[in-house]
Amino acid sequence: MTEQSEDARHLSLANIDFLWTSGHPVVLPIAGTPACKLDIHPANGTITLITAFTPPEPEVAKWRNIRFRPVDSDEGDLAELAVSVEGNLHGVYGLLSSVADQLQLLGEPLAAAVATAVTKHRNLFAGKAGLSAEKELGLFGELLILDCLIGMIGSGAAIDSWQGPMSEEHDFVFSDIHLEIKTTSGEQRRHMMHGFTQLVPLRNVPLSLVSIQLTRTNHKGGLTLGQMVSGVRAKAGGYRPMVDAKLAAMGWNDVDVELYSTFWTKRNDPRAFDVDERFPALTAARLAPAVPNFAVVSDLSYRVDLSLFSPRTLPGALAGLVSVDEEQS
Template sequence: MNRDASSTSEQSEDARHLSVANVDVVWESGTPVVLPIAGTPACRLDIHPANRTITLITSFTPPEPDVARWRNIAFKPVSSDEGDLAELTVTVEGNVRGAYGLLTSVADELQLRGQPFAFAVATSVASHRDLFAGKAALSTEKELGLFGELLVLEYLIEKLGAALAVESWQGPRSEEHDFVLDDVHLEVKTTSGELRRHMMHGLTQLVPVRGVPLSLVSFQLTRSSQGGGSTLGQLVSRVRAQADGYRAKVDAGLEAMGWSDADVELYATFWTERTEPRAFDVDERFPALTAARLAAAIPNFTAVSNLAYSVDLTHFRSNSLPGSLADLVVVDQEPS
């Protein structure tokens, strides 16, 4: 396309929509407004300042656009007297011009370029990427870590009651171990690998404190079908329901772990246990890197920082947990 043709196209697109000044006027009026956009397929904008939303409504043809990983953008298919409609809604956080620009860009892709709906949305979102930064989902490693801790919390609520169980969950809130009970502390590790290999961080994670025994509880998870497992969001909902009056403390722990309800759709993987969980006593035989051990072997070990290492427990014989925690894990049989 030559420069003159490009200029003409840009001018025609500009003429189809409000100027930025008029966008501000409409928004600041506070009055809901419906703005038709001339062309085929039919498009209209529902501007609702009180709700802080702008919605593009147009005809819908599958597939659905993939907007789950973007903040402040939501899609909903709607059946109406007009047929199957698509509602693409942007929640405005201070930049009404940007929100308006994104939705009019989708309309231009549909009406001027004849693009399919899902492609029009993807193209327009890409061009407005800075405005709608992606949601910050937990990494898979952190998702698994939270999943494992919630499995333990769910078990403890059943065995010990919500009060004691929730109070014992220290992982998100302190430098101590994940669960702190009178007779044992638990450090929970979770992997999706075929080997029982776990990452350790720092010099204090595997150090018993106050003379209380420390056990590492190891989970191996694997991806599952919908009927055979749970998503992280489903597990969060279960634990919240079981926590009853202690839900506020559970929510504080979830927040500290990086969980956000707004991102729940990002955790679509169904997880189930690959093997039964096992526990390992963290004692003098356990391969832990600690300050005391490093001091004996490495000159000037205090210069070491940001220590991370993996421990493969696949072939280690597991141990039991005390009292009411015994059923949480299985214990490997002694060789005959």
């Protein structure tokens, strides 16, 4: 005989423990309207709430261990809210029981019921941090250049040149040129610079800033960051482990892929600008003579508008990466 919890709607935690440790899948109906049932599946490590689907979809992408999908079935349009247990059986059962209560006892729509229950139980689930919007754009831009380079000079040479995660180097390093990649979603070529060393040429090798402008689009005209990652990985071939290591160093995590839902496309062709004596780079060598006690300044961020600067070509095989057309849109 099964024990009910105090509210008589749900099984006791002792019974949930028994069902889970038995290892056998079981479906538990929860009395009420709309119909709800819990699919307890120890082998998969999940418990799934199944109920009628009413749009909009609940927003769960930012939460680890929770996923949602609409399902067509003979019973009509259904919603499946699956949660990975990962050692937190009681918490997961409590969360999904709360969703059912919000639906059946309070009559909340599905998306609202899920949001309310997650708020009540949010301490049980680590939120997905993901990359900031600036870092998402930055990684997309670097992968865009890497993708082009693979087609130009081959996957080995292109991936070896990509140094983005290494703070001591510029984003792409070649024997005759270094490239610092800057990406914006703005209508003008205004880019944020960070620190005193980002625009300092190294080892007497010329440095160019490659400016990329992206714009939002739809699935027919662009790619998400996740799709860009997948495309570069596919082209990397045997060099994929190098790509994966550098992606991880930049903060990429495959479990966060749903966070990056924006489709991006190039607003125009990338352009390169020489980082020379005329370029407004705020470096330690330039600032120290003018700023009192400069040694105690630890960080710096500033924005540069490149719209008045003339784009340059890149040497050799890299020339095709950028345009020298001065039109900005």
